[in-house]
Amino acid sequence: MEKREKFASRLGFLLISAGCAIGIGNVWRFPYITGQYGGAAFVLIYLFFLVVLGLPIMAMEFAVGRASRKSCAVSFRVLEPAGTKWHWYAWLGMAGNYLLMMFYTTVAGWMLAYVVKMLRGAFTGASAEAVGGIFNDMLAQPGPQIFWMIVAVVLGFGVCSLGLQNGVEKITKAMMVCLLLLMVALAVRSVTLPGADEGLKFYLVPDFGRLVEQGVGNVVYAAMGQAFFTLSLGIGAMAIFGSYIGKERTLLSESVNITLLDTFVALMAGLIIFPACFSFGVNPGQGPGLVFVTLPNIFGGMAGGRVWGALFFVFMSFAALSTVIAVFENIVAFGMDLWGWSRKKAVLVNFFAILVLSLPCVLGYNVLSGFMPFGEGSAVLDLEDFLVSNTILPLGSLVYLLFCTSRYGWGWKNFVAEADEGKGIRFPKWARVYVSYILPLIVLFIFLMGYKDKFFT
Template sequence: MKRERFGSRIGFLLVSAGCAIGIGNVWRFPYIVGQNGGGLFVLIYLVFLLILGVPVLTMEYAVGRASRKSAVQAFHTLEGEHGKWHIHGWVCIIGCYLLMMYYTTVSGWMSDYFVKFAAGEFKPSMSTEEIKGVFNSMLDSPLELGIWMAIVVIAGFFICSKGLKGGIERLSKIMMGALLLLIVVLAVNSIMLKGSSKGLSFYLVPDLAKVREIGLGKVIVNAMNQAFFTLSVGIASMEIFGSYMSRDNTLPSEALRVSMLDTFVAIMAGLIIFPACFSFGIEPDAGPSLIFETLPNVFVNMKGGRIWGSLFFMFMTFASFSTVIAVFESLVAFFMDNLKMSRVKSSIINCIIVLVGSIPCVLGFNVFKNLHIIGDMGVLDSEDYIVSSWLLPLGSLVFLLFCTLKWGWGFEKYLEECNTGKGVKFPKFFRYYFNYVLPVLIVAVFVKGIL
C-alpha cells in the first residue's frame, strides 16, 4: 500500500501544531505563568522549549520520516535485525489509547459548554453559585458526559476514515485557521476591557518578589516541565506525522515552526484569560475551575458575553478536537501498518475500542466518583498521571537513546535524516549535548512528575 503524504507543507504544520495545541497547555500555561513570576517564567520557558522540547520533537519526526511507518513498524525498520526497540512502539500505542480514554471526555466538556453558551443557558443574572452548579450538574450526569464523549470519538474517527489529505489535513486547515483567528479576536477584546492592564501586568511583567518567594530553582523546574509537556512527545503522537512528511525541509526547521505555533496559542490564551478576569475583579484559579467556573462568571458579566463565551468555547473545542484527531490517526495507522487493514475498517474498530475505553472516565465523575485508583486520584486523574508523569518523559528518553546510541539507530543516521532538506540544521557537536545533558533534563522532568 502506497504511503500517504501531506498535500502541502502548511497542512503538515497545522496538523502537527494541532496535536501539540491541546486543552492542557491552553488553560494550564496562563495560570502557571502568573503563579511563577510572570514574564520571567515565559523567558525561561522559551529557553527550555528550544533546548528540550524541539530536539525531542525532531527525534519523533526523524523516526517517522526515515521509516515511513507508524510506531511499532518504525522501530522494527530502523533498529536492525536483533533490536528490541520496537517494544517501545507497543508502549506508545498503549499510551495513545490511555490518553484518549480521558481526553475525549474533557474535549466533550468544551463542546457541551460551547452549545450551552450559544443556546443562552448562561444568563447575565446568574450568580457564581449557579454557574458552578452548571458545571457540577454536567459532571453528575453520565448520560450528558457520555453523549458528548461519543460525539467527539465518532466525529474524530469519521474524519480519520476520510484519509490524511481528504480528512485530517483538510479539516485541520479550516479548524486551525479558525482557531488562530478566534484567539486573536478574543485576546483583543480582553485587552480592550476596562481594567485589563492589571491582568496584563500579572501575566507578563516579571515579578521578582514572587520569584524569590517561590524560589528561582522551582520556577526553572516548572518552566522546564511546561516546555517538555506542551509538545506531547514520547508516545509517538508526533512520529506518525513524520512518516507522512516530505524531505524538502530539515526537521529542526519544522520542529521550530510547530513549537512557535504552539507557544503563540498558549501565550495568547493568557492574553484572553487574565485581562478578562482582572477587569471584573475575579482572581483566576488553576485547572478546570478556571475554564468552567471562573471564565463563565466573567462572560455573563461582560457586554455581549453570550457571543464572547460562545467564541471562547468554540476556540477550546477546536484546540481539543485537533489533538483528538491527531492521536486517533496514530491508532488508525497502527492497525493499517501492522494488520494490513483498510483505513475505514481500522477507524471503525478503533472507534469501538476508544468508546468502550472512555466509559470509566465518564462514570468516574458520578457513578464511580468515590473510586480512587492511584492514591486519592479518581479515574481521569489516574489516567492523566500515568500518561503525563510516566509515559511521556520515559517515552521521550527512549526516543532520545534510540536516536543517539550506536546499538539503537545511531546519532549519525538520525542527524543525516534530521538535516535533510532546506533550513536550520543541527551541527555534529550537538551529539555531546544529546548524549550527556538532554537525558539529565528528561530524567529531572520525570522525577518531578512522579514526586
C-alpha cells in the same frame, strides 16, 4: 505494498502537527500554571525550556517517522540494528495514545457541551456559586457526558475515515485557521476591557520578586514540565506526521515552526484570560477550574458575553479536537501498519474500542466517584492523565533520545543525516554531547520528580 499516503501541502503538515501539540495543555494548563507561578517571569523560563527540551526531541521523533515511513507501531523495527529490542517500546507508545484518548475525549466533550450552554445563556447573570454548580452538575450526570464524549469520538474518527489528505489535512487546516482567527478576536476583546492593563502587566512584565516568593526551584520545575508536556512528545504522535512528509525541509526547521505556532497559541490564551481576570477582579491562579468556572463567570457579566463565551468554547473545542484527530490518525495508522488493515477497518475497530475505553473517565465523576486513586478529590481522569503525562511521555521521549544518539540504536549519524536532509536549519553538531548525555538526564529528572510530587510530598 500499499503506497504511503502523503500530505498535500507543507502548510497542512505544519498545521496538523501544531494541532496535535496545541491542545488543552496550551489553552487550559498554560494560563493557570502561569497564574500560579507569577506571570511573566514564569513565561520566560518556560520559553527557554521549550527550546532546549522540546525542539531536539521533536526533531528526533519526526526523523524516526520520516526515515521509516511508518507509525510508532513498526518504525523502530524498520530502523533498529539487527537483534536489538527497541521495537518493544511500540507497545508502550501505542498504549500511551489509547490512554491519552481515554480521558481527552471526555474533556473535548465538556468543551462542546459548554458551547451549547453558552449559546443558551446558562451562565448569564449567574452567581459564582451557580456557575461552579453548573460544572459540578454536568460531572454528576453520566448521560449527557457520554453523549458529548460520543460526539467528540464520532467527529474525530469521521475526519480520519475520509483519509489523510481529504479528511485529516483538509479539516484540521480549516479548523486551525479558524482557531487562530478566533484567538486574535478574543484577545483583542479581552485587552480592551476596562482595567485590563493590570492583567497585561501581570502577564507581560517579569516580576522576579514573585518568582522568589514561589520558590525558584518550583518555578523552574513547573516551567520544565509545561515545556515538556505541551508538545505531546514521546508517544509517536509526531512520528506519524513525520512519516507523511517529504525530504524538502530539514526537520529542525519544521520543529521550530511547529513550536512557534504552539507557543503563539499558548501566549494568546494568556492574553485572553489574564486581562479578563483582572478586569473582573478574579484570581488568575485558580487552577484547573479556570476555564469551566472562572471564565464562564466573566463571560456571564460581560456585554455580549453569550457570544464571546460561545466563541471562546468553540476555540477550546477546536484545540481539543485538533489533538483528538491527530492522535486518532496515529491510532488508525497502528492497525494499518501492524496488521495491514484498511483505513475503514482500522477506523471501525478503534471507534468502538475508544468508546468503551472512554467510559471509565466519564463514570469516574459519578458512578465510580468512590474510586479516588490519589486520595480525596481525585478521579479516574487524574490517574489516566498521570500515567500518560508523568510516565509514558517522559519514558517515550527517553527512548527516542537514546535511539537517535546511541550506537546500540539507530545512532547519531543516521539521525543527523535524516534530520538535515532538505533546506533549512541543520541540527547543530555541537549539540551531540548535550542530547546524548545531558538531555536524557533532564528527562529522567522530570520523570522522577513527577512521581516524587505525586507520592512523596
